[in-house]
Amino acid sequence: TVTSAEANVKSSLIVVSNRLPFVLKQDDQGGMIRQASAGGLVTAVAPVVIKGKGLWVGWPGLHLPSDFSDTQIPESDPTDQTPTAGLKSDQVVTVNCDPDLFEMYYNGCCNGTHWPLFHSMPGRAIFSADHWRAYVAVNKLFAEKTIEALERCYKNSTNKGIPIVWVHDYHLMLCANYIREMAEEKDLKFHLAFFLHIPFPPWDIFRLFPWSDEILQGMLACDMVGFHIRDYCLNFVDCCQRNLGCRVDRKNLLVEHGGRSVRVRPLPIGIPFDRFVELAKGAKKIIKTKQKVILGVDRLDYTKGLVNRLKAFELFLERHPEYIGLVNFLQISVPSRTDVTEYQQLKEEMDQLVGRINGRFSTAIWSPIRYIFGCVGQSELAAYYRDAAVAMVTPLRDGMNLVAKEFVACQINEPPGVLIVSPFAGAGETMHEALLCNPYELGAAADVIYRALTMPEDERSLRMSRLRRREMDTDVNHWMRSFMKAMGSGVEEDDIGSTQ
Ligand code: ADQ
Numbered sequence: 001t002v003t004s005a006e007a008n009v010k011s012s013l014i015v016v017s018n019r020l021p022f023v024l025k026q027d028d029q030g031g032m033i034r035q036a037s038a039g040g041l042v043t044a045v046a047p048v049v050i051k052g053k054g055l056w057v058g059w060p061g062l063h064l065p066s067d068f069s070d071t072q073i074p075e076s077d078p079t080d081q082t083p084t085a086g087l088k089s090d091q092v093v094t095v096n097c098d099p100d101l102f103e104m105y106y107n108g109c110c111n112g113t114h115w116p117l118f119h120s121m122p123g124r125a126i127f128s129a130d131h132w133r134a135y136v137a138v139n140k141l142f143a144e145k146t147i148e149a150l151e152r153c154y155k156n157s158t159n160k161g162i163p164i165v166w167v168h169d170y171h172l173m174l175c176a177n178y179i180r181e182m183a184e185e186k187d188l189k190f191h192l193a194f195f196l197h198i199p200f201p202p203w204d205i206f207r208l209f210p211w212s213d214e215i216l217q218g219m220l221a222c223d224m225v226g227f228h229i230r231d232y233c234l235n236f237v238d239c240c241q242r243n244l245g246c247r248v249d250r251k252n253l254l255v256e257h258g259g260r261s262v263r264v265r266p267l268p269i270g271i272p273f274d275r276f277v278e279l280a281k282g283a284k285k286i287i288k289t290k291q292k293v294i295l296g297v298d299r300l301d302y303t304k305g306l307v308n309r310l311k312a313f314e315l316f317l318e319r320h321p322e323y324i325g326l327v328n329f330l331q332i333s334v335p336s337r338t339d340v341t342e343y344q345q346l347k348e349e350m351d352q353l354v355g356r357i358n359g360r361f362s363t364a365i366w367s368p369i370r371y372i373f374g375c376v377g378q379s380e381l382a383a384y385y386r387d388a389a390v391a392m393v394t395p396l397r398d399g400m401n402l403v404a405k406e407f408v409a410c411q412i413n414e415p416p417g418v419l420i421v422s423p424f425a426g427a428g429e430t431m432h433e434a435l436l437c438n439p440y441e442l443g444a445a446a447d448v449i450y451r452a453l454t455m456p457e458d459e460r461s462l463r464m465s466r467l468r469r470r471e472m473d474t475d476v477n478h479w480m481r482s483f484m485k486a487m488g489s490g491v492e493e494d495d496i497g498s499t500q
Contacts, residue, residue, distance in 0.1 A: 019037075070092060200235045273472045280409070293328050404419060
C-alpha cells in the first residue's frame with residue numbers, strides 16, 4: 001500500500017520551464033555533474049514533483065551533443081541538501097536545441113521582444129520574423145518533450161489522478177497549444193496550466209506584437225492561466241476579447257475559447273519566508289558603520305529602475321545636505337543577460353552615474369554610494385536585508401518582485417527598517433504598509449527617502465509587523481497550494497515541502 005505524504009498527491013505534476021531546476025556541467029574528466037539552484041520557485045515546486053512521481057522538462061543550461069540521452073543525466077550528489085536532490089534523473093526530460101536557433105529564441109524573441117513589451121516598454125522591443133520563427137520552433141520542441149514526459153509519467157506513476165502539466169513563463173507562451181494538439185493524436189489525458197511570472201500588458205501595448213493572436217491562442221489552450229495579480233488577469237481577459245473576439249466573464253475571470261471555458265486566476269507568488277528568517281538569524285554582521293544604509297538589490301535590468309533610483313538619491317542629498325556623511329546607498333546588482341546590447345549599455349550608464357554622484361558628494365572619509373556588481377550568497381544577502389535601514393524596491397515595471405518580500409522576512413531587528421516600493425511592481429499592489437514611490441517622479445522619490453529615514457520607530461514597527469505577517473501567511477508554499485487548489489487537485493499540507 002502507498003502510505004505517507006505520497007499518497008496524498010493525487011496527480012503527478014509535470015513542470016515545463018525554460019530552465020531545469022539544476023544546471024548540467026561538464027566536469028574535468030569529461031563526465032557530467034548536476035549543480036542545484038535554490039530559488040524559491042524550485043523550493044516549493046520540486047517537492048510536489050518528486051512526491052507525486054512527476055517530471056520536469058527544460059533546458060539544462062548547456063548545449064548537449066545531439067546524441068545525448070536523458071539516461072546520461074547523473075543522479076544528484078549524495079551530499080546535496082537542496083530541494084531538487086530527490087529529483088531522480090528519470091524524472092527529468094532535457095530539451096536540447098541547435099545553439100543558433102536557441103539564441104534567436106532566447107536572446108532574440110524572449111529577451112529582445114517579449115521582455116520589454118510585456119513590461120510596457122515597446123520602444124526597446126525588436127520585432128523580427130526570424131526571431132518569431134525560432135520562438136515557434138523551440139516552443140514546438142518543448143511540446144514534443146512534454147509529450148515524452150507525459151508518456152513516461154503514465155508508464156511510471158502509480159497515481160490514479162490525471163497528471164497536471166504546468167507550463168511557465170514568457171519563454172513558452174505557445175507551448176500549451178502544441179501540447180494539446182500533439183496529445184490529442186495520442187489520446188493522452190491531462191490538465192494543462194500556465195503561469196506568467198512577468199506582467200501581462202494592457203491591450204494597446206500587447207497588440208503591437210505582430211503575432212499577438214498566436215500568443216493568446218497558445219495560452220488559451222490551458223484549463224487555467226495564472227498571473228501574479230488581478231490587473232494582469234484583466235489585461236489578459238481584455239486582450240482575448242478584443243483580439244480574438246472571445247466571450248469573457250470579467251467578474252469570474254473566465255474566457256471561452258475553442259468550446260472550453262478557460263479559468264484566469266491571480267496567484268501572487270511568495271518567498272520561502274521561514275528560510276529567510278533563519279538565514280537572517282544566523283548571518284554574520286557585514287554592515288558595521290554607524291551610517292544608515294539604504295539598500296537596493298536587483299538583477300541589472302532596465303525594468304528595475306536603477307538609474308532613476310540613484311538619481312532620486314542624488315536629489316535627496318542635494319535637498320538634504322545634513323545627511324552627507326550620515327547615510328550610504330548600497331546597490332547590489334547581479335549581472336544579467338550580459339550578451340544583450342541593452343544590458344551592456346545599462347552597465348556603462350550605471351558605472352558612470354555612480355562615479356558622477358560619488359565624485360559630486362564624497363568627502364575625504366565618506367562616499368555616498370557603494371556599488372557591488374555581482375551575485376552575493378544567500379547568507380550575505382540576508383545580512384544586508386537585516387541590517388539596512390531602508391530598502392528601495394522601485395522598478396519601472398515588475399511582475400511581482402521577490403526582493404521586497406525577502407527584505408521584510410529578514411527584518412528581525414527592533415526597531416525595524418522601512419520598505420519603499422514602486423506601485424508598478426506586483427509587490428506594490430499587495431504590500432500595503434510599504435511607502436509607495438513613483439520612480440518616474442524623482443522629486444517625490446527623494447521626498448520618500450527622507451520620509452523613510454525620519455519615520456518614527458512605532459510607525460516603522462507597526463508597518464513592518466503587518467508586512468511580515470502577510471508574507472509569512474502567503475509564502476511560496478501557500479502559492480503552490482493555491483495553484484493545486486485552483487487546478488482542483490487535492491494536496492495535503494505535508495506534500496508541500498518545508499522551506500527551511
Ligand atoms: P526577477 O526579474 O529575476 O524575477 P525578482 O522577483 O526580484 O526578479 O527576483 C530576483 C531574485 O534574485 C531574488 O530572489 C533575489 O534575492 C535574487 N538576487 C537579485 N540580486 C541579487 C544579487 N546581487 N545577489 C544574489 N541574489 C540576487 C521574475 C519577475 C519578478 C517575479 C519573479 C518570480 O520579473 O517580477 O517576482 O520572476 O515570479
